[in-house]
Amino acid sequence: MTAATATAREARPLPMARLRPGRIVTWTVLFIGGVLMVTPLLFMFSTSLKDAGQIYDLRLIPEDPTLANYFEVLGDGRFLRWFLNSSLVAIAVTLSNVFFDSLVGYTLAKFRFRGRQFVFLAILSTLMIPTEMLVIPWYLMSANFGWLDTYWGIMFPGMMTAFGTFLMKQFFETVPDDFLEAARIDGLNEFAIWWRVAMPLVTPALSALAIFTFLGNWTAFFWPLIVTTSSELYTLPIGLTSFAVEQAIRWEMIMTGAALATIPTLIVFLLLQRYIVRGVMLAGLKG
Amino acid sequence: MATITLDKLVKSYGKARVIHGIDLEVRDGEFVVFVGPSGCGKSTTLRMIAGLEEVSGGEIRIGDNVVNELDPKARNIAMVFQNYAIYPHMTVRQNIAFGLYTTKLGKEEKNRRVEEAGRILGLTPFLDRRPAALSGGQRQRVAIGRAMVREPAAFLFDEPLSNLDAQLRAQMRIEIKALHHRLGTTIAYVTHDQVEAMTMADRIVVMRDGHILQSGPPMEIYDDPVDVFTARFIGTPSMNILPGREADGRAVADGDGGLLFGIRPQDLLVREGAVAADALELTGTVTAVEPLGPETLVHFDLAGQPVIATAPARAVPEVGSQVSAQAARSEIHRFDRKTERSLGRRR
Ligand SMILES: Nc1ncnc2c1ncn2[C@@H]1O[C@H](COP(=O)(O)OP(=O)(O)OP(=O)(O)O)[C@@H](O)[C@H]1O
Ligand SMILES: [Mg+2]
Numbered sequence: 001m002t003a004a005t006a007t008a009r010e011a012r013p014l015p016m017a018r019l020r021p022g023r024i025v026t027w028t029v030l031f032i033g034g035v036l037m038v039t040p041l042l043f044m045f046s047t048s049l050k051d052a053g054q055i056y057d058l059r060l061i062p063e064d065p066t067l068a069n070y071f072e073v074l075g076d077g078r079f080l081r082w083f084l085n086s087s088l089v090a091i092a093v094t095l096s097n098v099f100f101d102s103l104v105g106y107t108l109a110k111f112r113f114r115g116r117q118f119v120f121l122a123i124l125s126t127l128m129i130p131t132e133m134l135v136i137p138w139y140l141m142s143a144n145f146g147w148l149d150t151y152w153g154i155m156f157p158g159m160m161t162a163f164g165t166f167l168m169k170q171f172f173e174t175v176p177d178d179f180l181e182a183a184r185i186d187g188l189n190e191f192a193i194w195w196r197v198a199m200p201l202v203t204p205a206l207s208a209l210a211i212f213t214f215l216g217n218w219t220a221f222f223w224p225l226i227v228t229t230s231s232e233l234y235t236l237p238i239g240l241t242s243f244a245v246e247q248a249i250r251w252e253m254i255m256t257g258a259a260l261a262t263i264p265t266l267i268v269f270l271l272l273q274r275y276i277v278r279g280v281m282l283a284g285l286k287g
Numbered sequence: 288m289a290t291i292t293l294d295k296l297v298k299s300y301g302k303a304r305v306i307h308g309i310d311l312e313v314r315d316g317e318f319v320v321f322v323g324p325s326g327c328g329k330s331t332t333l334r335m336i337a338g339l340e341e342v343s344g345g346e347i348r349i350g351d352n353v354v355n356e357l358d359p360k361a362r363n364i365a366m367v368f369q370n371y372a373i374y375p376h377m378t379v380r381q382n383i384a385f386g387l388y389t390t391k392l393g394k395e396e397k398n399r400r401v402e403e404a405g406r407i408l409g410l411t412p413f414l415d416r417r418p419a420a421l422s423g424g425q426r427q428r429v430a431i432g433r434a435m436v437r438e439p440a441a442f443l444f445d446e447p448l449s450n451l452d453a454q455l456r457a458q459m460r461i462e463i464k465a466l467h468h469r470l471g472t473t474i475a476y477v478t479h480d481q482v483e484a485m486t487m488a489d490r491i492v493v494m495r496d497g498h499i500l501q502s503g504p505p506m507e508i509y510d511d512p513v514d515v516f517t518a519r520f521i522g523t524p525s526m527n528i529l530p531g532r533e534a535d536g537r538a539v540a541d542g543d544g545g546l547l548f549g550i551r552p553q554d555l556l557v558r559e560g561a562v563a564a565d566a567l568e569l570t571g572t573v574t575a576v577e578p579l580g581p582e583t584l585v586h587f588d589l590a591g592q593p594v595i596a597t598a599p600a601r602a603v604p605e606v607g608s609q610v611s612a613q614a615a616r617s618e619i620h621r622f623d624r625k626t627e628r629s630l631g632r633r634r
Contacts, residue, residue, distance in 0.1 A: 181339050182372035182430075186437075187360030187389035200376040 041262070048256040055251050069256040079257065081232060082239030087264075089154050089224075089235055090217040096159040097213045098206055104160070105168025106194050110180065120169070126162045135226060142227060153227045154235065158217060164209050171205035172198060207275040215265060236261045289350040289363075289440035289473055290315050291336060297344030298331050298497075305331055307497045308345060313441075318467050318474045322484040322520065323494035329477040332494075333443050336475060337366050349440060360389065365434035366443040370450060371426045373418050379429050380405070380414040386433040397436075404432040407466070424455045431466070441473040448483065460486055481521050485509070493517050515547060515627040518620060524552050524584065527594050529569075530624060536633065538567045538619050542590065547627065549620035557585050557598035557612045565616040569594060573606050585610060 047055055049065040057063070073079050108120050138157050139148075147153035175198055183193045199206070221237045228234055234242065240257050247253045269276060291313040298306035306328045313319045321329040334340040336347055338359035347354050354362050365386065373382045383401045392400075405411045408428040418426055427447055434442055447463075448456045464487050467474055478484060484491045485505045492502040493516075501513045505521075512518035512526075519525040532544025540548055548567070555569070562568045571587035571594065583598045587610055596612035604610050621630040 176370060176372070178368040178370055178372040179374065181337075182366065182368060182433075183385075183388075184339065185337060185359045185364070185366050186386055186433075197374060200374070203376075 044255045044262070045259050047252055048259040050252055052250065052252055069252050070260070073253060073256045073260065078231060078234075078239065079243070079260070082234050082236045083260070085151075085233060085239075086218055086236040086261075088151065090214050092151075093155050093158045093217045094210050094213045096155075097161060097164045098210050100160045101164030101209060102168040102172075102199065102202070102206065103194065104165045105170075106172045106198055108165070109169045109172035110175075110177070110198075123162045123165055127166070131222065135223060138223070139226060148227060149229045149233055151233070154224050154233070157223060158213070158220075161213070164213065167205060167209055168202070171202045175201050204275070204278055207272065208278065211268065211272055211276055214268060218265060290348075291441060291473060291475060292348040293332070293336075293345070294348070295345035296332070296335065296342065296347060298328070298335060298340065299343040304343075305497050306335075306343075309494075309497075309499045311492060311499065311502065313473060313475060316471045316473055318464075318476065318487060318489040319492060320476045320478060320484040320488035320490070321492045321494055322478055322481055324520075325479060327494045328497040329479070329494055330445055333366075333445055333475060333477050336362075337364060337443050338362050363437075363440045364443055365437045365439040365441075366445070367427075367430045367434050367447045369446040371418075371430040373426055373429045373433065375418050378415050378417055379410060379421070382418065382429050383410075383414075383432040383436055386436045390437070400436040400438075401432075404435045407435070407469070408432050408462075422455075423451050424459060427451065427459060428462075431463070435466075435470070439472070441475065444474065444476040446478055447476075449478070449480070456480075456483075463487065482523070485521065491521070493520060511629070511631070512549075512620070513629050515549065515622050518549050518622075518629070522551055522553075524595050526551050526620070527555065528622075529589070529592065529594070533621075537565060538616070538621075540567060540569065540589075542592075545624045546630070547622040547624050549622060550614045550618065552584060552595040552597055554618035555594070555596040555612045555614045557596050557602070557604065557610050559611075562613055563615065566613045567616070567619060568611055568613050569596075570609060570611040573604050573608050573610050575606060576603055578603055585612070587612075 042060060043058075046060050046062055048069055049067070050057070050062045051064070051066055051068065054062060054064070104123075108116060108123075134157070142148045142153045142156075147156065179197055179201065180193050183197045188196065219237060220235065221241075224235045225238050225241075228238060231239070231242065240254075240261055243257050244254045291311075293309055293311040295308045295310060296306060297304065297308050309332065311319075321332065323329055331340060335342050336349075338354065338357060338361075342355045349362055349364070374385070377385065380401055383404055384397060387397050387400065390397075401414075402411075405414050408431060410425065410428055410432060413421060413425060418429065421429065427450075430447070444463075448459050451459060460483060463476075467487075476483075476487065488505050490502060491505050491508050493500045493508065495516055501508055501517050508517065508521050512521065515528060519528065526549045529540040529548045529550070530542050530544065531538060531540035531546055531548050533539065533546065538546075538548050550567070569587075569589055571589040573585060573587045574593070575586040576598075577584040577586075578600070581600055583600060583603050585596045585598050585604055587594055587596065594612075596610070598604060598610075617632060617634045620632055622628065623630055
């Protein structure tokens with residue numbers, strides 16, 4: 001018996017383990033799922049690079065790729081405007097959520113005061129009300145306050161969310177009290193303790209919250225459609241829809257618009273991939 | 288530098304009273320260690336001194352000022368916590384400097400103090416590292432550094448070593464003691480480890496159920512515990528407690544009578560041959576032996592009651608054999624069986 005044969009015998013089970021039937025099934029399912037999800041996206045980009053004559057030629061790689069569609073769409077000033085509208089709304093709402101959700105979450109997690117449980121339950125209970133039911137009250141409220149067809153009108157329902165507050169509360173609860181008390185003894189005021197000590201300790205949760213909020217607002221359709229009437233205030237999804245109606249069957253133009261709308265999402269995803277995976281695991285319950 | 292005075296200090300949570308009016312005077316520069324079993328109120332007392340818990344009754348004075356209503360930062364104290372409470376998102380240098388966050392010192396002076404603390408604590412090579420890249424002992428040193436740079440009137444420690452392994456704990460004990468020697472600052476230190484209390488304290492304060500049982504220098508508490516609880520709490524292994532009575536001025540540990548005899552295992556020696564005239568002799572069956580090197584702990588059974596004695600290193604009795612152990616009269620503590628209060632020793 002030599003060392004070599006012993007090693008060979010020990011080594012054998014490894015590749016076998018990797019090719020367990022369970023794994024093969026998992027990989028196959030994931031692969032098919034991946035293809036199903038990615039294909040339409042690829043066709044969207046592909047079509048956006050074709051001219052009108054080629055769009056029914058279903059080759060994935062266009063025979064004669066062109067950026068003309070992009071110039072045409074971007075040349076139409078409205079598109080840029082919608083893009084900026086969407087950016088403004090998504091960024092403002094995200095910042096607001098990161099700030100206020102965590103402020104309230106922190107207060108609920110780390111301070112004992114009368115009515116705390118009630119406030120928490122009240123916030124939590126709003127999680128169970130579907131958006132569809134809230135749209136009418138929101139609309140009436142906007143109409144009364146003169147918020148219809150304004151940026152604020154688009155943004156206000158999402159400036160703070162119960163989900164975000166809940167998420168942040170759960171995370172602040174994991175921050176040991178010692179960390180905060182040490183800062184208190186060092187003389188920081190309560191706001192500084194939150195901002196300088198507690199917030200940096202929950203950055204994974206903050207990035208998860210920021211990513212979800214940004215993507216959610218970037219793709220939001222229902223409420224912006226209802227609250228906006230003038231085309232200058234459209235966000236990208238609303239603008240794209242009206243654009244699609246206008247362009248009727250010019251698929252290459254519609255696909256170009258859609259591709260442009262997707263790009264920021266892709267960028268966010270590629271840059272923050274690591275955080276998104278972690279965030280999805282952390283948040284767990286995001287529907 | 289300052290004295291800390293507790294005057295009939297009371298703490299209640301709702302209806303539950305957890306500190307029952309304790310009095311204590313910590314002298315300037317003194318190293319006082321609070322010991323006691325879990326839940327006896329050590330942390331609560333320390334946290335009231337720090338200003339992290341409200342005082343329900345009585346008074347706390349630091350120096351000549353009543354600080355009951357002062358914010359922690361106004362009390363000029365620094366505190367080191369059990370889990371270090373150093374911030375993972377900051378470097379060692381930033382963590383130490385955080386102790387100076389609200390002070391109005393110049394940048395130069397701040398830097399000087401941070402470097403100085405780093406040097407004293409042997410952290411200079413790690414100043415630009417993050418805490419994640421430090422060992423437990425180094426992290427605890429960072430926490431101490433952060434407290435040091437403030438140059439506070441007093442340091443408060445709440446079980447600072449209990450997350451460290453035994454060897455590191457022994458080393459840090461010496462370092463903290465050396466630091467106290469060097470800085471001369473008043474220290475109030477909480478632990479449930481009586482070895483820490485014995486080795487570090489100028490004065491030990493033994494607490495139980497929100498009361499102070501005894502306070503005094505370590506050897507005084509070791510030699511003259513006021514009651515059975517303190518006697519058993521200080522010293523390892525715990526003091527043997529045997530019910531009995533006195534006859535002709537001699538201890539008779541036969542389970543009858545109104546006394547409890549307390550004999551430290553170190554004073555109960557396994558020995559062959561004649562019994563000294565006034566000594567107490569105990570005989571029983573060996574149940575276990577623990578050779579420690581210089582000596583051996585011998586556990587034996589005395590009519591159903593477990594007793595621990597000491598044997599010389601090379602004379603390890605066999606389990607199951609009969610042993611006889613003797614304690615000199617002057618080493619036998621006597622307690623009242625009902626009140627468990629000490630009646631002193633016959634010398
Ligand atoms: N926030 C609180 N509410 C109610 N009771 C409390 C609270 N904090 C502490 N107690 C009670 O006060 C008593 C003293 O607690 P304390 O934390 O001071 O004990 P300790 O001596 O530090 O114990 P340990 O060695 O376990 O740290 C305990 O009985 C505890 O249950
Ligand atoms: Mg404690």
